[in-house]
Amino acid sequence: xxxxxxxxxxxxxxxxxxxxxxxxxxxxxxxxxxxxxxxxxxxxxxxxxxxxxxxxxxxxxxxxxxxxxxxxxxxxxxxxxxxxxxxxxxxxxxxxxxxxxxxxxxxxxxxxxxxxxxxxxxxxxxxxxxxxxxxxxxxxxxxxxxxxxxxxxxxxxxxxxxxxxxxxxxxxxxxxxxxxxxxxxxxxxxxxxxxxxxxxxxxxxxxxxxxxxxxxxxxxxxxxxxxxxxxxxxxxxxxxxxxxxxxxxxxxxxxxxxxxxxxxxxxxxxxxxxxxxxxxxxxxxxxxxxxxxxxxxxxxxxxxxxxxxxxxxxxxxxxxxxxxxxxxx
Amino acid sequence: xxxxxxxxxxxxxxxxxxxxxxxxxxxxxxxxxxxxxxxxxxxxxxxxxxxxxxxxxxxxxxxxxxxxxxxxxxxxxxxxxxxxxxxxxxxxxxxxxxxxxxxxxxxxxxxxxxxxxxxxxxxxxxxxxxxxxxxxxxxxxxxxxxxxxxxxxxxxxxxxxxxxxxxxxxxxxxxxxxxxxxxxxxxxxxxxxxxxxxxxxxxxxxxxxxxxxxxxxxxxxxxxxxxxxxxxxxxxxxxxxxxxxxxxxxxxxxxxxxxxxxxxxxxxxxxxxxxxxxxxxxxxxxxxxxxxxxxxxxxxxxxxxxxxxxxxxxxxxxxxxxxxxxxxx
Numbered sequence: 001x002x003x004x005x006x007x008x009x010x011x012x013x014x015x016x017x018x019x020x021x022x023x024x025x026x027x028x029x030x031x032x033x034x035x036x037x038x039x040x041x042x043x044x045x046x047x048x049x050x051x052x053x054x055x056x057x058x059x060x061x062x063x064x065x066x067x068x069x070x071x072x073x074x075x076x077x078x079x080x081x082x083x084x085x086x087x088x089x090x091x092x093x094x095x096x097x098x099x100x101x102x103x104x105x106x107x108x109x110x111x112x113x114x115x116x117x118x119x120x121x122x123x124x125x126x127x128x129x130x131x132x133x134x135x136x137x138x139x140x141x142x143x144x145x146x147x148x149x150x151x152x153x154x155x156x157x158x159x160x161x162x163x164x165x166x167x168x169x170x171x172x173x174x175x176x177x178x179x180x181x182x183x184x185x186x187x188x189x190x191x192x193x194x195x196x197x198x199x200x201x202x203x204x205x206x207x208x209x210x211x212x213x214x215x216x217x218x219x220x221x222x223x224x225x226x227x228x229x230x231x232x233x234x235x236x237x238x239x240x241x242x243x244x245x246x247x248x249x250x251x252x253x254x255x256x257x258x259x260x261x262x263x264x265x266x267x268x269x270x271x272x273x274x275x276x277x278x279x280x281x282x283x284x285x286x287x288x289x290x291x292x293x294x295x296x297x298x299x300x301x302x303x304x305x306x307x308x309x310x311x312x313x314x315x316x317x318x319x320x321x322x323x324x325x326x327x328x329x
Numbered sequence: 330x331x332x333x334x335x336x337x338x339x340x341x342x343x344x345x346x347x348x349x350x351x352x353x354x355x356x357x358x359x360x361x362x363x364x365x366x367x368x369x370x371x372x373x374x375x376x377x378x379x380x381x382x383x384x385x386x387x388x389x390x391x392x393x394x395x396x397x398x399x400x401x402x403x404x405x406x407x408x409x410x411x412x413x414x415x416x417x418x419x420x421x422x423x424x425x426x427x428x429x430x431x432x433x434x435x436x437x438x439x440x441x442x443x444x445x446x447x448x449x450x451x452x453x454x455x456x457x458x459x460x461x462x463x464x465x466x467x468x469x470x471x472x473x474x475x476x477x478x479x480x481x482x483x484x485x486x487x488x489x490x491x492x493x494x495x496x497x498x499x500x501x502x503x504x505x506x507x508x509x510x511x512x513x514x515x516x517x518x519x520x521x522x523x524x525x526x527x528x529x530x531x532x533x534x535x536x537x538x539x540x541x542x543x544x545x546x547x548x549x550x551x552x553x554x555x556x557x558x559x560x561x562x563x564x565x566x567x568x569x570x571x572x573x574x575x576x577x578x579x580x581x582x583x584x585x586x587x588x589x590x591x592x593x594x595x596x597x598x599x600x601x602x603x604x605x606x607x608x609x610x611x612x613x614x615x616x617x618x619x620x621x622x623x624x625x626x627x628x629x630x631x632x633x634x635x636x637x638x639x640x641x642x643x644x645x646x647x648x649x650x651x652x653x654x655x656x657x658x
Binding site: 017020021024025045097100101104121126128130131132133134135137138139140141142185260261262265266267268269270271272273274275276277278281282285286289292307308309310311312313314316317318321322324325326328329 | 346349350353354374426429430433450455457459460461462463464466467468469470471514589590591594595596597598599600601602603604605606607610611614615618621636637638639640641642643645646647650651653654655657658
């Protein structure tokens, strides 16, 4: 398949990232963008690509080989992915880990009924980190898993800071703790508490007359978000926040520490890490690679819901089997 | 499949490693070991397992679901893997990168003719490192690959040292150069020469009256093995070599440095690394995980030659699809 026509549903950070990722993958093209907004208000970065209303998508099922659903996991994807799987082959980045089995079941039913391929939870975690965990578990069955996130911006924690009384703006970085990672790398297989694994670093712009001591206290004691962590709060100006913290970097580390030998005398460490300047753009690059696989599986008449675990890596590459064996094996 | 019966062909470092790896994978069992030596001279670590003559294997095709071919890539595997693929589902660790296409073609013909599954080039490089390269290329198409090996023992270079006039014994470590790795990690995408990527460190036991200056010169100027590298030669005693350099550690790093954004303004780094106390034992752990996949593919009536690129990761795990989605995704 030399031209995989990709439709984008939702034109926020992720949708825009998919549009850019398609430019780097010459065997793909942008078929359309669909939005729940008024299409006239959406200005694409690509010329001559139609913008459709979400509600009209049933009229455009022949226009795309696969649709990437670029909504949020809280409310958009649980509704849209099963809905769209009735019309198209779809890929999404559903990332609420605890609700994946439920999402899988709904999407699987819709995709099987309509004869489509649907891939869910594609991105880096879930996604590439999940693959690192699975490969690590299979290769070192006598071992232990560790996932560290960061240094990077947590959208959820940044939103939580901004809801605190007296806060004008703010950004939160999740920071993995070096000492914990080094203990894992030495093969010590430590038991680590939440506090021992990550630090939470907050950059906060206070409102003019706000009580900074109170803000700091309210952040540090916030249940679920901050109370189980060591949290550092820096007060800065809006100018500093805009200048120094405008990006959306992220990343992290998946480690598998294991043993082999007659008495477990040989230690092994597998480490997979990501360092990303743009969390959404990296995620969309992963989405486009898996969209290629979805289109290929659909061409082979596969149906139903898949995850990254179900995709033979060769399906992700624009190159032939001969080429990848000759150059990448 | 709750009991995958694995046969081992060849009982050197790799064969012994497979025997130990099977113990850590409760859904597998050791069916037999086959050898070209006199079976009476082979003492297994596992009780009540038969040792067969290689030449008699045609009589035992019903005894194993998959056979792991544990020979060397220079002469054993090019002959044995195609031969055995006529009798069994097979997995090997063929690692002569330049000859993989030729090996693939021969094994594929044999496996297709006899209706078996054959997996070649399974291990860590080729193998897990190949997967890291493929995933990295597909996710960051606008990028550059780097593979660094070590710190670890190179068997080929150690053998080369031991052939030098005046050398009694020796061991060679391949050492990746930190400064080069750091430049890659900073996203500089440097062009690196052979010399800039790896250092060769040799521990040499000289014969009593040997000319050490001459030995050092002969090693450092040896074509293909050492002349393109910076090489360090340490003279030590046989006792020191035996005490401090008896292990077979290895490892390395696969990095993909890439860009995204409208003008490539966002840098991304994917890094996959291994730190292994025992090179052969880690390799055999990989072999056993892929043997599980081979047995499953064979049960689905697949045939022909496969590589790690062709295996959906879920096939490597003893857990069900539901379990891996719930716990590892």
